[in-house]
Amino acid sequence: MNYTVQARITPEIFQEFAWFDLLRQQRRWRAPLLFAGIMAVFACICFLAAPRVRGAALLGGVLLGVGIVLPLGWLLSFYLSLRAEVKKRKLAQAPAAYTLRLTDRGLGVSNGTEQADFPWSQLHQVCRLHRCVCLYTAPRKAFLLPAGSGEETDRLWQAICKQAPGEKVRDYSR
Numbered sequence: 001m002n003y004t005v006q007a008r009i010t011p012e013i014f015q016e017f018a019w020f021d022l023l024r025q026q027r028r029w030r031a032p033l034l035f036a037g038i039m040a041v042f043a044c045i046c047f048l049a050a051p052r053v054r055g056a057a058l059l060g061g062v063l064l065g066v067g068i069v070l071p072l073g074w075l076l077s078f079y080l081s082l083r084a085e086v087k088k089r090k091l092a093q094a095p096a097a098y099t100l101r102l103t104d105r106g107l108g109v110s111n112g113t114e115q116a117d118f119p120w121s122q123l124h125q126v127c128r129l130h131r132c133v134c135l136y137t138a139p140r141k142a143f144l145l146p147a148g149s150g151e152e153t154d155r156l157w158q159a160i161c162k163q164a165p166g167e168k169v170r171d172y173s174r
Contacts, residue, residue, distance in 0.1 A: 001159045003102040005145060008094040011086045013131045013146055018082050020129055020172070021142070032071035039067025100135070100145055102156075104163065107135055109143055120163045128157055128171045 023029045046060030086092070101108035106119040124136040133145040133156075147153045161169050 001102060001104050001163065003100075003156060003159070005100045005102075006096045007098050007100055007144055008146060009091055009097050009144060010094045010131075010146070011091045013144060014086060014089075014091055015082050016129055016131050017134060017142070017144055018078075020127070020134070022078065024172070025125075025127075025136075026140075032074050036067045036071050039063050043067065098143065100143060102160065102163075106163075107137075107143070121165060123164055123168060126160060126164045126169045128173045130173050133157065133160065 040063075043060040043064035046056045046063060050057040050060065098109055098111040101110070106117055107123065108115070108117045110116075118137050122137070124138055125134075126136065127134040131147050133147070133153075134142045135145060136142045145156075148156075157171075
């Protein structure tokens with residue numbers, strides 16, 4: 001195997017990866033969901049106490065509203081920060097971020113000034129998304145390999161699957 005690809009990160013690729021990394025890899029959806037669940041339970045308790053306690057229904061409505069609005073605000077904030085990051089990095093022009101070299105020995109990454117090599121066994125995880133392949137070299141560090149034409153991407157994915165350890169490969173493109 002010997003592939004050399006210049007990674008051009010488009011806004012769509014960047015946003016797909018960011019949402020995937022935040023929600024699936026880091027599992028950061030748990031805290032907002034737990035918060036919303038706790039607030040919903042407290043709201044239910046207040047609604048049940050409403051016939052006996054004055055103002056309990058109002059408090060239940062406020063708790064329920066806070067339990068819904070704050071997690072949605074967190075998601076909106078993340079979405080807006082992604083849009084700002086796309087503008088800041090000028091990704092609409094799809095600049096070449098780095099060059100990936102995939103060989104039988106491993107993954108080579110260079111950005112013009114620096115060079116790093118990672119053997120296949122050292123990769124933390126390899127994930128295939130709709131628009132890119134994420135090559136994680138550490139739990140929070142990934143290099144993105146943009147998807148090309150369908151057949152070319154499938155051939156490259158098969159080559160990566162043969163090289164990377166099987167338990168570290170995940171296909172989320174379906």
